[in-house]
Amino acid sequence: MTDPTVEIPRAMPRARRRKGVPASAPGMRAAIYVRLSRETEETTSPERQRAACEQLCAARGWRVVVVEEDIDVSGFSRGLERPGLQRILARLDEFDVIVFFKIDRLARSTVDFAEIMKITEAQSVALASATEPLDLTSSMGRAMAKVIAVFAELESDTIGMRVSGAHEHLRREGRYTGGRVPYGYKVVPNPDGAGKVLVVNQEEAEIIQAIVTRVLAKDSLIQIANDLTKAGVPSPGHTSRQTTGKRSASKKWYTTSLRSLLTNPQLLGQVIEDGKPILRTDGLPLVNRPPILDMDTWQALQDELTRRANPGERRREATSLLRGVVHCALCGFRMYTYVAGGRTRYRCIGRLKKRQGGEAIDCYGVSIAGQGMEDHVESEFLRKFGRLPVVRMVEHAGENYRPQIRQAEEALSDLEKDRYERGLFKGADGAQRYTVQYARLEERLAELKERQQHARPAGVEVVPTGKTHAEVWRDADAAGKRDLLLSTGAYVEVAPAEKAGKVLDLSRLAVHFGEEGLMRRSAAGKSTATD
Structure with a gap:
C-alpha cells in the first residue's frame, strides 16, 4: 500500500538545446575564414580581411582558435570545394563561431550560403560577418543574410558579365587578355597602344609546321610525340612557356597534347573564347593575328586526323605491314599474322570463314613466312616506285x-x-x-x-612533297609504309606451297601494283564480303 504522504517524483521536462550561440556571448571560440579570388590592388587584401575579423573577435571577447585562407580560389566556380573552407567545416566541434569579412567572402551563391548555414546550424556553430550587422542566430537574421547573399550573387554575376564583355571587346581588337598562351604564339607589348598582343613565335611555329608535315606523311602521333620528347622540345604546358595556370615541369609530349594542338583553330589566327571561335558580324570566325597554317593545310590536317580517329583505321595502324595487302590465291580472303616458333607468319582464314558461313570449303588455310614475304614485297615496291616523287593531294574547299x-x-x-x-x-x-x-x-x-x-572554286591540287617514294619509305613506320603500298594499288597473292622447305619459294608470290592491283582488290572485296 502506498503512503499518501510520500510525494512521487515526476520527470522534469528536458531542456531544449539552443540553436547556435548568441552573437554577444564572450569567451567563444572563433575560426576566421579569409578568401580572395585574385590578389590585386583593387581587391580587399587578405591582411585587411584578417585584421577586420580579429578586431571583431577582440571587441566581443572571442578567442581566435584558427585562421584559414583560400587565396586565388574562386568562390563561384569552386563552390564549397575550397581547401581552407573544408578544413574549417571538418573541425566544427572545435569552434563556436565562424568569422568572415563579408558574406560574399564565405559564399558566392545563395545555394552555397544556405548549405553552409545548414551545416553550421546542425553543429550549433554561429556565423558572424565583420562588416555587416547580422545576427545569424535568429530566424529574421538568417533570412536577412540570405537576402544579402542573393544581392551578393547578383553583384558577382554582374561583375562577371562586365569582365567577360570587356575581355571579348579586347579580343576583337586583337589584344591579349591573359590565360594560357596558344602554342606557336608569344606575348609582346602592343605596338599600337596599351596592353599586349599575341604574335607568332617563329621557333614554335616551325615545330608545328614540321609536325603537320609528318602527320600528312602518315607518321604516327606516338612516334612524333616520342621524337619531340627525345629532342627535348618543351611541351605546350611546360613551365618555360606557361607562367600561370596549369603547367608542368615535364617536357614530355603525349598524343593527346599533339591532337589538342593540331585541332586548335587558333593555328588559323582565330580568336577563341570558351572553346569556340568569336564570330564577326558576317558570321565568319574573327581572325586578328597572323595564322600559322593556311586553310588548305588545315583542312588536309583535319581530314587526316579524322581518318585516324576512325576505329577501323586505328586497328589497321596497329597491325602488320601487309595487312589488307596480301590475299590467299585459292579463296581470295585476306591473310592475317600469327606467331609460330617465335616467328611471324601470314595465314588465310578463309577455311574458318566459310565453315562459319556454312559454305563449301575449298581452302585449307595457306600459310607463309612473314619476314621473307615482306622483304620481297618491299624490294618490288622500291624497284617499281622508289625513284618516283611522292605528291600530296590537297583538297580545296572553295x-x-x-x-x-x-x-x-x-x-x-x-x-x-x-x-x-x-x-x-x-x-x-x-x-x-x-x-x-x-x-x-x-x-x-x-x-x-x-x-x-x-x-576560288573547289577542287583537288597535286602538291609535290619534294621526296621520292624510297625516301618516304625509309622514314615511315609500319602504318606509313602500308599506306604507301595501298596508295600504289599493291595486291599480293600467295599460292599454296608445293613442298616444305626453309627457303621461301618466291614463285608462290604474285605482286601486283597500279590499276591491276586495285581491280584485283576490288574483286576480292566483292567475293569475300563477309571478311
Whole structure:
C-alpha cells in the first residue's frame, strides 16, 4: 500500500538545446575564414580581411582558435570545394563561431550560403560577418543574410558579365587578355597602344609546321610525340612557356597534347573564347593575328586526323605491314599474322570463314613466312616506285560569299524599312546617320560581290612533297609504309606451297601494283564480303 504522504517524483521536462550561440556571448571560440579570388590592388587584401575579423573577435571577447585562407580560389566556380573552407567545416566541434569579412567572402551563391548555414546550424556553430550587422542566430537574421547573399550573387554575376564583355571587346581588337598562351604564339607589348598582343613565335611555329608535315606523311602521333620528347622540345604546358595556370615541369609530349594542338583553330589566327571561335558580324570566325597554317593545310590536317580517329583505321595502324595487302590465291580472303616458333607468319582464314558461313570449303588455310614475304614485297615496291616523287593531294574547299551577300542585302532592306516605314533616324542628324550607314552597307555588299566573282572554286591540287617514294619509305613506320603500298594499288597473292622447305619459294608470290592491283582488290572485296 502506498503512503499518501510520500510525494512521487515526476520527470522534469528536458531542456531544449539552443540553436547556435548568441552573437554577444564572450569567451567563444572563433575560426576566421579569409578568401580572395585574385590578389590585386583593387581587391580587399587578405591582411585587411584578417585584421577586420580579429578586431571583431577582440571587441566581443572571442578567442581566435584558427585562421584559414583560400587565396586565388574562386568562390563561384569552386563552390564549397575550397581547401581552407573544408578544413574549417571538418573541425566544427572545435569552434563556436565562424568569422568572415563579408558574406560574399564565405559564399558566392545563395545555394552555397544556405548549405553552409545548414551545416553550421546542425553543429550549433554561429556565423558572424565583420562588416555587416547580422545576427545569424535568429530566424529574421538568417533570412536577412540570405537576402544579402542573393544581392551578393547578383553583384558577382554582374561583375562577371562586365569582365567577360570587356575581355571579348579586347579580343576583337586583337589584344591579349591573359590565360594560357596558344602554342606557336608569344606575348609582346602592343605596338599600337596599351596592353599586349599575341604574335607568332617563329621557333614554335616551325615545330608545328614540321609536325603537320609528318602527320600528312602518315607518321604516327606516338612516334612524333616520342621524337619531340627525345629532342627535348618543351611541351605546350611546360613551365618555360606557361607562367600561370596549369603547367608542368615535364617536357614530355603525349598524343593527346599533339591532337589538342593540331585541332586548335587558333593555328588559323582565330580568336577563341570558351572553346569556340568569336564570330564577326558576317558570321565568319574573327581572325586578328597572323595564322600559322593556311586553310588548305588545315583542312588536309583535319581530314587526316579524322581518318585516324576512325576505329577501323586505328586497328589497321596497329597491325602488320601487309595487312589488307596480301590475299590467299585459292579463296581470295585476306591473310592475317600469327606467331609460330617465335616467328611471324601470314595465314588465310578463309577455311574458318566459310565453315562459319556454312559454305563449301575449298581452302585449307595457306600459310607463309612473314619476314621473307615482306622483304620481297618491299624490294618490288622500291624497284617499281622508289625513284618516283611522292605528291600530296590537297583538297580545296572553295570560296563562297553568297550567304554573306544575302545577309548584306537583308541588312540594306532592314535599314530602308527603319528609315521609311518605322520612322527611325529622326532629328537633325538622322538623315546624315542613315546615309553613312547605308553607304557602308553598300560598300560591303559591293566588296562581297567582287570577291564572289573571283572566288576560288573547289577542287583537288597535286602538291609535290619534294621526296621520292624510297625516301618516304625509309622514314615511315609500319602504318606509313602500308599506306604507301595501298596508295600504289599493291595486291599480293600467295599460292599454296608445293613442298616444305626453309627457303621461301618466291614463285608462290604474285605482286601486283597500279590499276591491276586495285581491280584485283576490288574483286576480292566483292567475293569475300563477309571478311
